[in-house]
Amino acid sequence: MAVSDAMKQKYGRVGVLYGGTSAERDISLLSGQAVIKALHRCGVEVVPIDVGADLLQQLPAHRLDRALIMLHGPGGEDGSLQGALQFLGLPYTGSGVFASALAMDKLHSKQFWKGVGLPTPKFAVLNKETDWQETLDSLGGVVMVKPSHEGSSLGMTRADSKDALRGAWQAAAKLDSSVIAEQWIVGAEYTVAVLGDEMLPSIKLETDHTFYDYDAKYLADDTRYLCPCGLDTEAEAELRQLARTAFNSLSCSGWGRVDVMANEAGDFFLLEVNTIPGMTDHSLVPMAAAEAGYSFDDLVLRILDTSF
Numbered sequence: 053m054a055v056s057d058a059m060k061q062k063y064g065r066v067g068v069l070y071g072g073t074s075a076e077r078d079i080s081l082l083s084g085q086a087v088i089k090a091l092h093r094c095g096v097e098v099v100p101i102d103v104g105a106d107l108l109q110q111l112p113a114h115r116l117d118r119a120l121i122m123l124h125g126p127g128g129e130d131g132s133l134q135g136a137l138q139f140l141g142l143p144y145t146g147s148g149v150f151a152s153a154l155a156m157d158k159l160h161s162k163q164f165w166k167g168v169g170l171p172t173p174k175f176a177v178l179n180k181e182t183d184w185q186e187t188l189d190s191l192g193g194v195v196m197v198k199p200s201h202e203g204s205s206l207g208m209t210r211a212d213s214k215d216a217l218r219g220a221w222q223a224a225a226k227l228d229s230s231v232i233a234e235q236w237i238v239g240a241e242y243t244v245a246v247l248g249d250e251m252l253p254s255i256k257l258e259t260d261h262t263f264y265d266y267d268a269k270y271l272a273d274d275t276r277y278l279c280p281c282g283l284d285t286e287a288e289a290e291l292r293q294l295a296r297t298a299f300n301s302l303s304c305s306g307w308g309r310v311d312v313m314a315n316e317a318g319d320f321f322l323l324e325v326n327t328i329p330g331m332t333d334h335s336l337v338p339m340a341a342a343e344a345g346y347s348f349d350d351l352v353l354r355i356l357d358t359s360f
C-alpha cells in the first residue's frame with residue numbers, strides 16, 4: 053500500500069532496525085521482514101535497515117522520525133543501541149537502556165528478583181573455582197546450565213552429574229563469560245506477552261524434547277502451543293500478574309514477553325524477560341495477540357506506539 057497521509061502525520065518516517073550481528077541474526081531477519089511488510093500494509097513510511105557496524109554513520113541520511121527495533125540478542129536488545137538512539141534523540145520502541153541491559157542478563161535479573169522476593173529457580177554462578185558436586189547438590193541434583201546473555205536456548209544444557217555439570221559449563225562458557233546453573237524445574241512451561249498496559253493471554257509450550265531447545269523453538273513441527281493455555285481463571289490471573297510484576301520490576305516498558313515455569317505443585321517461577329521477542333508469523337507474541345483479537349498488523353502498530 054502507498055504511504056497514507058494519516059500514518060505519515062502520526063508516525064513520520066519509521067526505521068525498522070533488524071538483522072544485526074548477534075547469534076540471533078537469522079530470527080531477527082525474519083522478524084524484521086514480517087514487521088516491514090505489516091507496516092507497508094498499514095500505509096506507514098518504512099525505511100528497512102539491516103544493522104551493521106556503520107549504523108550510526110548511516111542514520112543521519114535516513115532522516116528518521118522514530119525507530120522500531122527488531123533486533124534480538126546482544127548489540128540490539130541489551131541497551132547499547134537504545135543508548136545510542138537516546139543520545140541521538142531518536143525515539144524508539146520498547147524498553148530503555150537500563151531495563152534492556154538488566155533483562156538481557158539472566159544472572160542479574162535473577163539476583164534482582166531474589167532481592168525483591170519474586171519467585172525464580174534457585175541458582176549458582178559457575179566458574180573455574182566451582183565445586184561441581186557441592187553446587188549440584190545445593191541445587192537439588194539436576195540443573196539447567198545457561199550463559200547469562202544468550203537467547204534461543206543457545207549454549208544451554210541439562211546436567212545431573214558433576215562431570216556433566218562441568219561439561220555444560222565449558223560449553224556455555226564458550227558463548228559467555230557469565231554462566232549460571234539453575235535448579236531444574238519439572239512441570240509446565242508458559243510465556244506471557246506484555247503489550248503496553250495490557251497482558252495478553254498466556255501460552256503453554258509443550259515439547260517432547262528434554263526442554264524447549266533451539267530445535268523445538270524454530271525447526272520441529274511437533275512443538276505444541278496452547279493458547280488459551282488451559283489454566284483456570286484464577287491461576288491465569290496469577291500468572292499474568294506475576295509476569296507484569298516481573299516486567300515492571302526490571303523497569304521494562306512498552307512490550308515484551310516473560311518466560312515462566314510451573315513446578316508440579318503449580319507454583320510459578322520466573323525464567324527471564326525478553327524485551328524484544330520474536331515477531332515472525334510463527335512467533336509467540338503474535339499468537340497471543342491473535343487470541344486477544346489483534347491482527348499481526350494491529351500488533352505491529354501497537355508496538356510502534358510504544359515509541360511515543
Ligand SMILES: Nc1ncnc2c1ncn2[C@@H]1O[C@H](COP(=O)(O)OP(=O)(O)OP(=O)(O)O)[C@@H](O)[C@H]1O
Nearest residue numbers: 173196202203204205234235236237263264311323
Ligand atoms: N530451570 C529450568 N528448568 C527446566 N527447564 C528450563 C529451566 N530454565 C530453562 N529451561 C528450558 O530452557 C528454555 C530456554 O530457557 P530461557 O527462557 O531461560 O532461555 P533463552 O534461551 O533466553 O530463551 P529465549 O529464546 O526465550 O530468549 C526454556 O524455555 C525451558 O524449556
Ligand SMILES: [Mg+2]
Nearest residue numbers: 204311323324
Ligand atoms: Mg526464554
